[in-house]
Amino acid sequence: MKFALGLRIACFGSLVLLAAPAGAAPQSPATPFACQTVAPPAFQSSWLALGSPAQSGQVVITELQKDPTIVSDAHGEWIEIWNSLSWRCNLDGWTLSDDAGNSHTLSSGGTTALIMRPGERFVLGIDGNMMTNGMVPVNYVYSGFTLSNSAADQIVLSKPDGTLVDRVEFDNVNYPHTPGRSIQLNENFRSVYYNDDPGEWCESQSHWELGSPDTGTPGQPNDPCQ
Ligand SMILES: [Ca+2]
Ligand SMILES: [Ca+2]
Ligand SMILES: [Ca+2]
16 A cells, blocks of 8 residues: 555656557656655545545646636636656547536547647646636646536546546645635645645645736646645
């Protein structure tokens, strides 16, 4: 069990070539990872009490902006995801959904727009126009899917065959919830299980657009959690 480990070794760079599937050309991550030893956070009984569903984990939900202030929610909501794989990942046909039945199937329209490079971050946004979405660089625009500002809500990412890749349930009780500030997963613990723990999330501090009151790191590494 991951909880029993005293230390975890984050050394993705050396694992890349070993983990490449048969027939696939080994590729280095777009953003090289430094070998580093990181200490896990203090054990929290809530991890076991809540119980995480099985999540395949190729792509990890790493940041979300549920309550922008510079523009309305209908234009300024977005979700950042990260390709944890050492090879490319095509999100064409994947589904974004929540427990209330809201769902959006990602479609590339026959393009390569939904192919994530190794280690790449994508921003899925409700509005792709930077002139109306608060200057957020969006890779893909979804529809029919919103992020609640107050009630518990979920972001569920699934493959076309229904495989659950990642799931995050957030609220404004256990998670940070200052309007305008995106919520970021601890950069050192980017996994589909660690992101089930509210204690691994924090508010962003960076202003990605000069003069904007809102904070976040869309498409970029997250601010350190204090
Ligand atoms: Ca919202
Ligand atoms: Ca998760
Ligand atoms: Ca980020």
